[in-house]
Amino acid sequence: MGGHHHADVLVDPARRRRANLILWILLAPVGVLAFIATIMLWPSGDIAKSPLNDTFNTANGAELSTGTVTRTVNEVCPSSQGLDEVGGKELMCEISYVAPEAGGASFALEVPPETTQSRPLLAGDKIKYLDLSHTTDTSAPYVFVDFVRSTPLALLGIAYAAVVCMVARWRGLRALAGLAGGLFFIVSFMVPALLEGKSPMLVGLTTSTIVMFAALYFAHGFSARTSTALLGTLFGLGVTAAIATWATDAAALTGATEDSALTLSTVVPELSLSGLLLCGLLIAGMGVLNDVTITQSSAVWELAEIAPHSTARQLFASGMRIGRDHIASTVYTIAFAYAGAALPILVLVSLYDRPLMDTLTTGQMAEEVIRILVGSIGLVLAIPVTTAIAVAVVKATGSGGKGSGEVPGPGETAVSRSSGRRALRPAGARAAASPGTD
Template sequence: MGTLTPAGTWSAEEPVRNTLGHSHLPTAGEPTRAALAARRRANRLLAWILVPLGLLAVTGMLLLWPDGQAQEINVADPYATADGVSIDTGSVQRVSVEDCPSSATLTQAGVQAPQCQVAYTLPSGGGAAVPVEVPPEVAKTNAIEAGDTVRYLNLENVMVDSGAPPYIFMDFVRSVPIAVLAVLYAAVVIAVARWRGLRALIGLGGAYAVLAGFILPGLVEGKPPLLLGLVGSSVIMIGVLYFAHGFSARTSTALLGTLFGLAITAGLAAWATDAAHLIGVDNENAYTLINASDQLSISGIILCGLIISGLGVLNDVTITQSSAVWEMYELAPGASAKRLFSGAMRVGRDHIASTVYTIAFAYAGAALPVLILVSLYDRTVLESLTGGELAEEVIRTLVGSIGLVLAIPVTTAVAVLVVKAVGSPRSGETAAQDAEDAGGEDAVSAAAPAGPGQGIDPTTGAQPGLRERAALRGRPARE
């Protein structure tokens, strides 16, 4: 057992056993020639798998890239205005309930006019406050208050002597609160995750660029939705994972698991869209697209949406499983592959349970008004869940959950095989990540292999083992 000398160094009188009971002498030297050869073989195998997949995704993207010759689709723009009509913004000065401006002719004729909520708004372009009539459905919410910035229709040039209100409430201006939340979100992510968090935010911007520049125009032009979803999602995941987490065996392992889960999700989505007859007629936006063009495939759009919707959670579970395997190996380098797999799967099972809830509640929260409406219908629970209003959300939850659940054991198994080939205690990869997370030179020193004067007994050259490290923290090491 090693002992702590008065000088603060460690003296090892016998080999230190790790947590699994295996005896070995920890060393601070470079990896052996056999370990380096195994590492090269593992990295080469990952490259042989991932490079062709990446090239295939990029080639598919080039072949499916929208040509800009989309079919003519006429969709009514709710923000379009007629000649002489403008959409203005202004700040609400006060709100009152009075005779409706639209009933001015009745008031002039001596007839009792109906009461409306009127928001006296100071135009952003200058001028006196104008009476903006608030529609009844908005007035019921009592959401408009003094100080709010609103957007309203200015009809004063076309509604002269017509009896119609010249100013009609249209919407709130939400730029400030959304901008505040966006800045707060970015600040929190960067403060906690540091450079990795910043890279993740930049990667998110790139993902939206692929969505807006490739997937959406491709769907409008009638490209195959299954291929669009698979190719676009693969490109997004390859870019986001490597950009946010760096090029490493750990990231490559997570990417393999992600692509596997993505393939499972795409296959299930293709089958479920056809088998469950998801045609989108119960969705108002999809119904608008159906009426706008006879050539748009709403089922295809739904299929592509099923693939994309599970990307975030799928990426979450695969990178977590890969990291869990690496961290467990760092704590117990002598652990067998079976022990690493079973330990990481215990983490994975907990993640499965919590992630399934996450997906279900995320969709439930987004569809809460629909859920309330459906609950008021005189229908059974089974009829409600399989009806057109909820079927798409239910299938999205089930398809996404199956894909991520199956991705966990696959990712874990691949991670165990890779880490046994390329990993080493406090490897350079892990040390660099620890230093990046800590954000300082002290972390680099703590993560790097120990050298003379860094916890090694100068006489024996031995490092403190797991028992000694645990003793430093004031708790015993587990056998």
């Protein structure tokens, strides 16, 4: 086969550098603007770190403590003891005996019925309780607060990290590190900036852009396919921001539909609740956008490797066939995810004697519906745009099509090795080098 002189079908180094340069010309201004915006919007730290008192400090001497349940029995409720003597009636309820973690004698704890109906306290359960024994009101010296969930959450987190690293290997580890970095940036930049009254739209766009730049390149490496996915993601974020801005205003969404929002409006009056809702839409959308854009970008590259002489039209059509399946699955994934999160609301509103349309247009339900619709529109539009960009970059780097080089002989595919020498590999084998290979 030494007599064959095949051109590099999958990679033309000069054209690849030119395509990467074009991608960076498009991406660099966005990255620079996001970096400048981060500096300008960086919180000054004037907001106190703990502007609210602990929600459980309801009285002087009250203390939040932890303990372990030793046994649960059905006895007279401590809150109703002695009522028989004044003409009342003592009530029976589930009483859990708790051993304080700090040491001391076990005590009886009356557990709210809404808790026991869902998850009775069992021996060995660790719980949080409010110790009021040192206050003036000792009618109910101990009040159940919540379960201690540290151990199961830690085990699930470890299992998740182990599974990701086992299946995705180093890339999975990098993705987890990128996730941790993104969450840290959200907590250290976005949340304080919002508390200081900075524009939620600017804060949300800046946060999502910085996180996407860092997460994509860190997890997938610096490559043309990663840059392509990033361009598609940024386009989707822009569309999501534009539609979300219009929708929140047109639908008159105030964001004041939950107790936490009402508390924020009192504690941080300069914070726009509708703006906070808008910022949340952007942050919620960037993860799903990242998923579909990186998938579409990688799909086009894989298609180009399998069929390097496909035309741009053929590559786009094949990529969109994959994209349409992705759209179909992701759209109802988003809808079901939000429906699952809002299930208590759905069950509650179903009990009201109201038409379905009236229920869906209430403030709280409208927010959920708009989250689904806005996120889905941005996601759907990002898929053809990402696919088109990926095809353009693949063809610009000399991957197949007319003019990319001489067609290999039967059963052979020409590839380019890092040494610059041409080699042949049987058809069906994955090319050793391709534009954007990590």
